[in-house]
Amino acid sequence: MREATGRAILRAIFEEEGLSIVEDVPVAFGEHEVVLDGWDAARRVGFEVLTSEAGDREAFPPPVVAAVEDAMRRGEAWVLLVDLDPTEELLRSAARGFVGQLRARGLLA
Amino acid sequence: VTSAGPAAYGVADFFRASAHQRTAIEEQLRRIDAERATHEKNREAVLAQATAARRDLAQSLLPGLVPRLVARARDLTGFAPWRTEDPVAAMDAERAAVERRLAAIAADPLFMNGELLFHPRTGTHTRELAELEGHLATQQRALSELMCHPRFTHLVDAGYGTERYAVPFWRLTYYDDWKAHDEIVEQFPGVTFPELARRYEEASAAEQTLRDEVARVNAIIARGQALFTEHAALTRRLGALSGEHLTAAQVRLLEHVLTSHGATMRAALGRDPAILGLYLRASALEAKVRYLDHVFVQDVGSQREVLQRQLQKILKDQAKYRRAKHAAARFPREAFERRFGDRSAAYERRWDRYRKRYLILWRWSAWDDVPDDDFVWWDVMTGARPDGDAIPEVAEFRRRHGRPSWIDGHRGARTRASEDDDDLAVAAAIAAEASGGSAGRDVAFDAS
Numbered sequence: 346m347r348e349a350t351g352r353a354i355l356r357a358i359f360e361e362e363g364l365s366i367v368e369d370v371p372v373a374f375g376e377h378e379v380v381l382d383g384w385d386a387a388r389r390v391g392f393e394v395l396t397s398e399a400g401d402r403e404a405f406p407p408p409v410v411a412a413v414e415d416a417m418r419r420g421e422a423w424v425l426l427v428d429l430d431p432t433e434e435l436l437r438s439a440a441r442g443f444v445g446q447l448r449a450r451g452l453l454a
Numbered sequence: 455v456t457s458a459g460p461a462a463y464g465v466a467d468f469f470r471a472s473a474h475q476r477t478a479i480e481e482q483l484r485r486i487d488a489e490r491a492t493h494e495k496n497r498e499a500v501l502a503q504a505t506a507a508r509r510d511l512a513q514s515l516l517p518g519l520v521p522r523l524v525a526r527a528r529d530l531t532g533f534a535p536w537r538t539e540d541p542v543a544a545m546d547a548e549r550a551a552v553e554r555r556l557a558a559i560a561a562d563p564l565f566m567n568g569e570l571l572f573h574p575r576t577g578t579h580t581r582e583l584a585e586l587e588g589h590l591a592t593q594q595r596a597l598s599e600l601m602c603h604p605r606f607t608h609l610v611d612a613g614y615g616t617e618r619y620a621v622p623f624w625r626l627t628y629y630d631d632w633k634a635h636d637e638i639v640e641q642f643p644g645v646t647f648p649e650l651a652r653r654y655e656e657a658s659a660a661e662q663t664l665r666d667e668v669a670r671v672n673a674i675i676a677r678g679q680a681l682f683t684e685h686a687a688l689t690r691r692l693g694a695l696s697g698e699h700l701t702a703a704q705v706r707l708l709e710h711v712l713t714s715h716g717a718t719m720r721a722a723l724g725r726d727p728a729i730l731g732l733y734l735r736a737s738a739l740e741a742k743v744r745y746l747d748h749v750f751v752q753d754v755g756s757q758r759e760v761l762q763r764q765l766q767k768i769l770k771d772q773a774k775y776r777r778a779k780h781a782a783a784r785f786p787r788e789a790f791e792r793r794f795g796d797r798s799a800a801y802e803r804r805w806d807r808y809r810k811r812y813l814i815l816w817r818w819s820a821w822d823d824v825p826d827d828d829f830v831w832w833d834v835m836t837g838a839r840p841d842g843d844a845i846p847e848v849a850e851f852r853r854r855h856g857r858p859s860w861i862d863g864h865r866g867a868r869t870r871a872s873e874d875d876d877d878l879a880v881a882a883a884i885a886a887e888a889s890g891g892s893a894g895r896d897v898a899f900d901a902s
Contacts, residue, residue, distance in 0.1 A: 414622065417622070417624055426624055426625050427626045428627055429627060431626055435629065435630060438629060442623075442628075442629050442632065443623065443624065443629070446623040
């Protein structure tokens with residue numbers, strides 16, 4: 346799947362779920378600053394499509410991914426990491442599942 | 455082309471003369487090929503006689519492998535290795551080793567109970583293997599059913615549905631695994647994934663156990679089969695052992711007898727005139743094959759290459775003089791006539807010489823009529839023809855001994871020498887022709 350398609354799907358579903366997504370937003374995770382594909386700054390919820398096509402593999406090397414995941418474990422932010430090449434169906438279901446998980450865990454109103 | 459021709463020849467003359475010569479050369483090549491076929495046939499016939507003679511000699515020298523006959527052969531031929539080696543003991547030792555191994559195999563329970571254990575339908579291990587393979591197939595079918603989803607083993611390995619599962623919910627993989635899980639449990643209504651994983655692990659362990667069992671029984675069957683194969687081979691060996699040891703001993707003895715110094719061996723074997731006769735026959739027939747080969751190659755075989763070269767040159771020159779720019783070429787008379795002179799007489803002289811030399815050797819069979827002095831078979835067969843010097847063994851013998859003194863008194867040699875008087879004249883003519891004449895070699899030739 347093209348990265349642009351993936352981003353469009355994720356943005357549409359996140360916004361259907363009530364999030365206000367802005368694209369290409371710089372966000373700091375510890376000492377690392379990354380530009381996320383989609384980000385709701387108020388709820389600190391977003392998404393990132395890790396594809397080679399957009400150079401994300403270089404921008405998100407393992408230490409940066411670890412920093413983002415550490416922040417999530419501390420409850421500071423919630424970013425859906427698209428770490429494989431999905432079908433559109435899987436991506437839609439994952440986006441809804443991710444928001445559902447946040448709500449189920451009381452992390453999102 | 456005649457000696458009274460013009461001062462120079464033209465291209466038309468060249469084509470006429472070269473075509474004539476080409477025909478003559480091609481005819482010679484056909485004759486050579488036909489003669490080669492004849493020689494090969496003759497050679498096979500003499501070789502068969504030589505093989506039979508060797509066999510007869512070997513059988514007379516050593517008719518059996520028993521101490522008395524080995525000692526007799528050793529003393530008669532002076533075969534030194536058998537002063538220290540004992541071929542009979544070597545044979546007995548091998549027989550004993552084979553018999554020991556056969557006894558050990560016969561006492562092995564796998565061999566002893568072979569029918570009971572390995573019968574193709576009723577053998578204990580055969581049936582056990584079939585049963586195990588049946589169970590294995592059942593387990594493999596069960597595993598195949600569980601592994602119907604391509605991500606099943608991945609989920610099992612990742613510990614999906616257990617505390618071991620460590621993929622966080624923010625990774626897409628989490629949802630991919632979830633989807634796979636749903637698809638899998640849909641196929642097994644009422645069964646949880648951890649239960650399926652447990653069944654899979656149990657089936658995998660059972661399959662591995664069955665594989666190990668199948669391998670164990672297969673190893674036993676293979677060992678049993680190896681014993682039967684070895685037993686059969688050793689039984690065959692035991693049956694053939696005496697004959698093979700005897701043949702090997704005869705081969706060694708023959709090698710010694712036929713490569714030893716002739717005069718020495720003749721003197722040694724003279725104590726048994728029957729064996730001496732067989733020795734002379736075998737030795738002479740082997741020499742006859744060598745000499746026939748030599749005469750064919752020297753007189754006929756070697757000419758093929760020369761003629762082929764001449765033919766190629768003719769073809770090349772014919773192509774050259776077909777071109778318009780050479781239409782007016784002129785050929786100096788002397789060079790032209792030297793190249794295209796009639797060679798048929800020279801060819802015939804060479805064939806005559808070959809036939810005479812070859813026939814002397816081919817017809818010769820008086821191996822019982824040899825001189826008392828030392829000799830080389832060429833001299834006996836040909837009456838010491840001088841042209842034998844081209845054969846290394848003859849040249850070496852003559853370098854050491856000079857012209858054989860017995861030749862004038864030897865009946866067969868005298869007869870052949872008288873037959874050869876005109877033949878020697880032919881040989882001289884051919885030698886002269888080879889050094890200065892035109893036949894049989896390329897001639898420098900160019901148009902002016």
